[in-house]
Amino acid sequence: xxxxxxxxxxxxxxxxxxxxxxxxETHDTFENSILIGLQPRGIHVATRIKAQLEAxxxxxxxxxxxxxxxxRDDFRRRETPLLPSITNIDFSIENKRIILIDDVLFTGRxxxxxxxxxxxxxxxxxxQLLALIDRRYSRDLPIQADYIGKTVDTxxxxxxxxxxxxxxxxxxxxxxxxxxxxxxxx
Amino acid sequence: MKQLSVDHLTGIVDLTRQDIELILETAARFKEVxxxxxxxxxxxxxxxxxxxxFENSTRTRLSxxxxxxxxxxxxxxxxxxxxxVKKGETLVDTVNNILAMKxxxxxxxxxxxxxxxxxxxxxxxRVVNAGDGTHExxxxxxLDAFSIQERLGSVAGKKIxxxxxxxxxxxxxxxxxxxxxxxAEVMVCGPSTLIPxxxxxxxVRVSHNLREALEWCDVANxxxxxxxxQDIKYFPSLREYSQQFGLDKTLLDSLSKEIVIMHPxxxxxxxxxxxxxxxxxxxxxxxxxxNGVAVRMAVIYLLAAKIER
Numbered sequence: 150x151x152x153x154x155x156x157x158x159x160x161x162x163x164x165x166x167x168x169x170x171x172x173x174e175t176h177d178t179f180e181n182s183i184l185i186g187l188q189p190r191g192i193h194v195a196t197r198i199k200a201q202l203e204a205x206x207x208x209x210x211x212x213x214x215x216x217x218x219x220x221r222d223d224f225r226r227r228e229t230p231l232l233p234s235i236t237n238i239d240f241s242i243e244n245k246r247i248i249l250i251d252d253v254l255f256t257g258r259x260x261x262x263x264x265x266x267x268x269x270x271x272x273x274x275x276x277q278l279l280a281l282i283d284r285r286y287s288r289d290l291p292i293q294a295d296y297i298g299k300t301v302d303t304x305x306x307x308x309x310x311x312x313x314x315x316x317x318x319x320x321x322x323x324x325x326x327x328x329x330x331x332x333x334x335x
Numbered sequence: 336m337k338q339l340s341v342d343h344l345t346g347i348v349d350l351t352r353q354d355i356e357l358i359l360e361t362a363a364r365f366k367e368v369x370x371x372x373x374x375x376x377x378x379x380x381x382x383x384x385x386x387x388x389f390e391n392s393t394r395t396r397l398s399x400x401x402x403x404x405x406x407x408x409x410x411x412x413x414x415x416x417x418x419x420v421k422k423g424e425t426l427v428d429t430v431n432n433i434l435a436m437k438x439x440x441x442x443x444x445x446x447x448x449x450x451x452x453x454x455x456x457x458x459x460x461r462v463v464n465a466g467d468g469t470h471e472x473x474x475x476x477x478l479d480a481f482s483i484q485e486r487l488g489s490v491a492g493k494k495i496x497x498x499x500x501x502x503x504x505x506x507x508x509x510x511x512x513x514x515x516x517x518x519a520e521v522m523v524c525g526p527s528t529l530i531p532x533x534x535x536x537x538x539v540r541v542s543h544n545l546r547e548a549l550e551w552c553d554v555a556n557x558x559x560x561x562x563x564x565q566d567i568k569y570f571p572s573l574r575e576y577s578q579q580f581g582l583d584k585t586l587l588d589s590l591s592k593e594i595v596i597m598h599p600x601x602x603x604x605x606x607x608x609x610x611x612x613x614x615x616x617x618x619x620x621x622x623x624x625x626n627g628v629a630v631r632m633a634v635i636y637l638l639a640a641k642i643e644r
Contacts, residue, residue: 216364218364219364219368219376219377219378219406219636220376220377220378221378224378224379224640225381225639225640225642225644226644229337229338229640230337230338230636230637230640230641231640232337232357232360232361233361233364234364235364235367236364236367236368265377266376268373269368269371269372269373269374269375269376270371270372270373271372
């Protein structure tokens with residue numbers, strides 16, 4: 150197994166800060182905008198971005214987590230069932246501007262499912278996508294992010310893993326160049 | 336990754352504690368789904384389910400059907416009244432004819448104990464037991480456990496008394512298995528004629544005094560007297576049963592602690608439970624009905640995941 154650090158803790162922090170400022174450029178005071186982190190790994194990006202935004206804007210930002218398990222297109226196409234995580238969207242998204250947040254944008258299938266799942270909560274006025282890592286040229290569906298932390302060129306056999314201090318013990322983004330690695334398959 | 340250890344849900348007796356916990360955990364996610372503005376997910380859009388009911392049912396059939404529709408499955412309903420069963424067709428033939436129309440899962444209620452297990456050994460589709468005679472009613476036990484967990488935080492360590500017609504109750508047997516597997520203590524209470532002789536061998540306590548049982552428990556599950564299954568008289572009159580084993584507000588308020596009241600339905604108001612108890616804040620009877628849909632979605636989802644493509 151070969152692993153390469155794409156972003157270290159300092160770079161990751163800088164990237165999150167930049168993304169937060171980009172969001173403010175478009176969403177101003179976030180009066181009508183909501184952050185939605187995709188379960189299971191996008192929620193950590195959303196939590197960090199929310200903290201950054203609140204530090205800059207000095208007021209609370211509305212945010213929620215969305216689980217897409219029941220909307221995935223690979224149910225019964227895997228060895229084991231897909232088990233859901235918690236969704237907490239206990240507010241109306243009707244006519245709001247939504248920013249969907251995920252850690253790695255790869256085939257685009259997760260985002261497709263995320264859009265379907267999101268729309269069961271109502272009709273937002275706009276949906277944008279923020280991806281911390283964009284794995285370029287690997288899309289199965291015509292989906293692109295509006296805000297990108299870092300773009301990387303990867304092979305389909307490679308894996309990108311975003312790790313967090315509170316879970317893995319360190320903030321970093323890794324590229325694994327051999328298949329079958331446990332950490333990279335998440 | 337976790338998945339169910341069984342291919343069919345014919346009885347709680349076959350489930351492990353991990354299976355039950357997996358179903359309850361998944362049900363909690365579905366409960367969130369059925370409270371969304373759009374209460375439907377597309378997971379099972381390529382699955383067809385037949386609801387085959389050889390016995391009357393309102394709540395269970397409706398609950399299963401809603402669960403299936405909210406998972407986007409295609410549903411066909413069959414009830415024995417007005418069917419070929421009356422013309423002498425066997426159970427396996429009836430079901431195989433339904434399966435010939437490309438059905439992936441069968442939800443069945445049948446008056447004979449063991450019918451679901453028997454069917455699961457004879458056909459290719461997944462089988463969910465929606466009640467087999469006086470034997471088991473697994474999804475009811477699961478939704479009861481889910482409702483207790485929701486109200487009290489957990490099932491483990493709790494004391495639950497099941498009151499009434501234990502002899503004819505499939506709810507009682509499934510509940511005993513389910514609650515014990517989750518680590519609860521179970522007591523049954525009723526007239527000695529309606530308590531099966533060897534039930535204490537399942538490790539449950541037996542009481543014939545309602546007040547004593549209620550003082551002991553955290554949760555009381557009040558069962559209906561199943562007159563339609565009683566071919567002989569088991570007690571002198573409904574009035575006498577009601578006086579000895581019926582729960583009314585006076586009795587409930589005189590207890591030294593607040594207990595949770597459950598009932599699997601249909602309720603015979605004024606017999607096993609009075610109206611003011613059934614409608615009191617201590618009663619979670621309607622929560623049970625709501626949770627029934629979420630729990631059945633979880634069972635169907637987890638079993639469907641094991642259907643080969």
